[in-house]
Amino acid sequence: MVRRCFDPGREPAAGVGVVSLVHLAAGASGAVHLLQGGRMLASRLAALGLSAGAEVTVVRNDRSGPLIVLVRGTRVALGRGEASKILVEVAADAGAGSGG
Amino acid sequence: MPVPVRAAEARAGPRRSGDWTSHVLVALAGQPNVGKSTVFNLLTGGAQHVGNWPGKTVERADGTCRSGSLRLHVVDLPGTYSLTAASEEERIARDFILQQHPAVVVVIADATALERSLYLAAEVALLDVPVVLGLNMMDAAEAQDIQIEPRVLEAALGVPVVPLVAVRGQGRSELLAAIGQVAGDPDRFHPTRPAIGAPHREVLATLQRLLARHVPPPYKPAWVALKMLEGDDELTDAAKGWLGRDDWDEAQRLLMAHEDAVLDAAEGRYEWIERMMRAAVMRPRPGPITITDRLDRLATHPLWGRLLLAAVLAAVFTATFTLGSPLQQWLDRSVIPAMGAAMGDALGSAPPWLRDLAVEGIIGGAGRVVTLVPVLFVFFAAIGVLEDSGYLARAAFLLDGFMHRIGLHGRSFFPLFLGFGCNVPAVLAARVVESNRDRLLTILLAPLVPCTGRLVVVVFVSAVFFGGWAALVASALVVANLVVLTAVGAALSRSVLRGERAAFIMVLPLYHRPTLRSVAHAAVVNTWAFVCRAGTIILAASVAVWALSSYPGADPEHSMLATLSRVVEPLGQLMGMDWRLLAATLSGFVAKENVIATLGVLYGGEAHAGLDAALAVAVSPASALAFLVVQMLFIPCVSTIAAMRQETGGWHWPLVGTGLLLALALAAGVAVYQGAHLLGMVA
Numbered sequence: 001m002v003r004r005c006f007d008p009g010r011e012p013a014a015g016v017g018v019v020s021l022v023h024l025a026a027g028a029s030g031a032v033h034l035l036q037g038g039r040m041l042a043s044r045l046a047a048l049g050l051s052a053g054a055e056v057t058v059v060r061n062d063r064s065g066p067l068i069v070l071v072r073g074t075r076v077a078l079g080r081g082e083a084s085k086i087l088v089e090v091a092a093d094a095g096a097g098s099g100g
Numbered sequence: 101m102p103v104p105v106r107a108a109e110a111r112a113g114p115r116r117s118g119d120w121t122s123h124v125l126v127a128l129a130g131q132p133n134v135g136k137s138t139v140f141n142l143l144t145g146g147a148q149h150v151g152n153w154p155g156k157t158v159e160r161a162d163g164t165c166r167s168g169s170l171r172l173h174v175v176d177l178p179g180t181y182s183l184t185a186a187s188e189e190e191r192i193a194r195d196f197i198l199q200q201h202p203a204v205v206v207v208i209a210d211a212t213a214l215e216r217s218l219y220l221a222a223e224v225a226l227l228d229v230p231v232v233l234g235l236n237m238m239d240a241a242e243a244q245d246i247q248i249e250p251r252v253l254e255a256a257l258g259v260p261v262v263p264l265v266a267v268r269g270q271g272r273s274e275l276l277a278a279i280g281q282v283a284g285d286p287d288r289f290h291p292t293r294p295a296i297g298a299p300h301r302e303v304l305a306t307l308q309r310l311l312a313r314h315v316p317p318p319y320k321p322a323w324v325a326l327k328m329l330e331g332d333d334e335l336t337d338a339a340k341g342w343l344g345r346d347d348w349d350e351a352q353r354l355l356m357a358h359e360d361a362v363l364d365a366a367e368g369r370y371e372w373i374e375r376m377m378r379a380a381v382m383r384p385r386p387g388p389i390t391i392t393d394r395l396d397r398l399a400t401h402p403l404w405g406r407l408l409l410a411a412v413l414a415a416v417f418t419a420t421f422t423l424g425s426p427l428q429q430w431l432d433r434s435v436i437p438a439m440g441a442a443m444g445d446a447l448g449s450a451p452p453w454l455r456d457l458a459v460e461g462i463i464g465g466a467g468r469v470v471t472l473v474p475v476l477f478v479f480f481a482a483i484g485v486l487e488d489s490g491y492l493a494r495a496a497f498l499l500d501g502f503m504h505r506i507g508l509h510g511r512s513f514f515p516l517f518l519g520f521g522c523n524v525p526a527v528l529a530a531r532v533v534e535s536n537r538d539r540l541l542t543i544l545l546a547p548l549v550p551c552t553g554r555l556v557v558v559v560f561v562s563a564v565f566f567g568g569w570a571a572l573v574a575s576a577l578v579v580a581n582l583v584v585l586t587a588v589g590a591a592l593s594r595s596v597l598r599g600e601r602a603a604f605i606m607v608l609p610l611y612h613r614p615t616l617r618s619v620a621h622a623a624v625v626n627t628w629a630f631v632c633r634a635g636t637i638i639l640a641a642s643v644a645v646w647a648l649s650s651y652p653g654a655d656p657e658h659s660m661l662a663t664l665s666r667v668v669e670p671l672g673q674l675m676g677m678d679w680r681l682l683a684a685t686l687s688g689f690v691a692k693e694n695v696i697a698t699l700g701v702l703y704g705g706e707a708h709a710g711l712d713a714a715l716a717v718a719v720s721p722a723s724a725l726a727f728l729v730v731q732m733l734f735i736p737c738v739s740t741i742a743a744m745r746q747e748t749g750g751w752h753w754p755l756v757g758t759g760l761l762l763a764l765a766l767a768a769g770v771a772v773y774q775g776a777h778l779l780g781m782v783a
Contacts, residue, residue, distance in 0.1 A: 039331025
């Protein structure tokens with residue numbers, strides 16, 4: 001696992017919550033906070049635009065099956081397992097939506 | 101999906117580089133779906149050579165062209181999102197750049213997704229080679245109101261930037277001029293390079309110092325250090341060999357303590373990219389609702405999307421058989437017999453055995469290959485349309501859930517789907533699946549997809565025995581095969597091939613109108629894979645089957661094939677199959693298309709009509725049903741096994757797959773025959 005989640009220097013700002021991408025409903029968006037799941041997965045995701053700080057919008061998140069997200073102008077399909085390893089910062093009141 | 105139809109390969113490898121020593125070496129790099137192949141075709145026109153990377157299963161294309169007085173040798177690198185050794189393609193692309201040190205690397209970017217496509221440019225820039233950036237799909241960017249200033253981008257990057265609309269042939273001469281300029285005077289350009297994010301600059305510098313005296317050329321310590329921080333296993337292993345014990349321990353300690361450096365490496369690149377974008381790109385905000393958004397609302401919907409997918413697949417098969425079948429029948433009824441007759445006449449004075457060999461063995465065998473070509477061509481062209489339009493990626497997305505049940509994910513849908521045409525291209529196309537385990541499982545399952553060759557047998561035999569029910573029986577057999585495929589996949593992925601399923605991460609490209617060129621390419625390449633690999637083997641085998649069934653006596657009853665089949669007849673009796681049905685099945689091992697021909701020889705029917713009647717009299721419906729089930733599941737044909745051997749790099753997996761299918765076919769055959777008996781079907 002990439003350790004940034006334990007890095008106190010990366011605490012999200014006040015009023016901002018951190019949730020797994022898999023918990024965002026379609027239409028919701030957030031900024032990538034952290035990629036878990038190892039260096040290899042992190043560098044694959046980064047090559048498709050999913051790097052720390054990138055703005056991600058969920059295009060489709062149904063109860064089961066993969067998600068579609070829009071990041072840096074590209075639509076990317078992500079398995080639920082992969083999406084659950086991507087933590088995003090959202091405004092605290094927008095928190096966990098439906099899906100997942 | 102990354103150009104999976106480019107599965108076939110020419111028989112010869114790429115020409116030796118010696119042929120091109122007087123040429124300037126140019127490498128073409130780009131992410132998948134940026135139109136890199138179109139640019140390659142635009143540059144090199146007809147002067148191309150397609151082969152495989154030495155020892156690899158990835159296609160390599162070489163071509164030549166001129167830029168002023170310079171003669172260029174252009175190499176089309178595999179499409180990759182980055183240059184970390186995560187896949188075979190990425191390793192090939194970066195090894196080529198490092199070891200062959202091309203005079204110019206042309207990075208093709210998609211102007212509509214510039215931010216992402218510049219990521220590869222950022223990686224290439226780190227390799228310290230002269231770069232030209234080609235901005236493809238400028239027309240699509242304009243249509244989306246994205247304004248790019250190539251001159252500003254050029255100044256910011258420090259490398260020539262050339263706008264292109266490759267599908268319309270725009271930008272060729274400008275691109276060639278830029279390549280010539282860089283090749284002629286590489287020191288004129290001073291490309292900027294991304295740096296790792298600030299928190300890890302110190303760590304990178306320390307690691308670089310450790311590596312400094314140990315890294316052999318062509319590698320550079322700075323780059324190796326960066327890739328190690330990004331989790332590149334290949335270079336980390338290499339570094340272990342390069343470094344002394346103490347230095348390696350220290351390097352390893354750094355890597356352990358800074359696992360998150362990968363995030364800063366990527367962030368550093370995107371910061372660099374954003375600087376370029378701020379300077380040179382104007383984008384409307386918020387993004388307009390594109391055609392892709394609108395189509396995806398339907399195409400990726402859990403219910404409507406699946407219904408649409410079912411309709412699309414039905415349309416593909418309908419188109420294949422309504423367009424392909426008449427041609428097939430025409431070839432089968434008119435052209436092939438006429439060729440046989442002509443050959444017979446031409447060899448009128450030759451010994452009878454030679455005439456038989458030519459007419460039955462060669463023309464008969466070639467005929468079976470040729471008659472399948474129209475059907476396969478239409479099928480593969482239809483797949484080409486789906487692929488090129490971007491729809492296949494949506495199909496993979498929708499079927500990901502189902503594919504999980506058989507231990508795979510959405511990406512394996514494409515190779516398995518090709519299997520309905522011919523299993524050989526299906527096995528070859530399994531290359532689009534990234535992880536070795538997933539690829540292997542896809543290859544093992546591919547022969548369970550009922551191919552055209554088998555469908556022909558099933559349609560013919562079920563028409564003989566089941567009259568009005570024939571279509572239903574044939575469809576049920578296809579469904580049964582897919583059920584078996586699902587069960588086998590589920591079983592294998594929980595036993596022999598247990599293991600981590602690779603991550604499902606796939607770009608959904610924008611929809612666009614398929615080009616005739618790429619659809620034709622898909623159809624030709626895949627059909628050609630069938631003709632070259634399956635075709636030659638079918639032809640050879642057809643001659644062999646003719647010999648086995650014609651010798652030692654003129655009477656097929658006493659031929660070698662009959663003798664062989666009688667040996668296994670006790671097993672056949674369990675399935676209600678006599679030696680003749682067994683002989684037909686055995687000949688199907690060579691090519692499924694042989695089955696009907698062998699039935700024809702053994703049951704003495706000259707024309708199809710004669711064979712129908714002879715079969716209906718000699719074989720019971722229960723036996724026929726068992727025979728059909730065995731046909732559908734029986735071991736893969738020789739060409740498929742050869743493809744499996746090539747793709748898995750040895751005999752182990754083809755033998756496992758063959759044994760598995762053989763056991764399944766026999767078990768199913770016995771079960772169906774005995775079951776049919778119990779249910780009172782006439783014996």
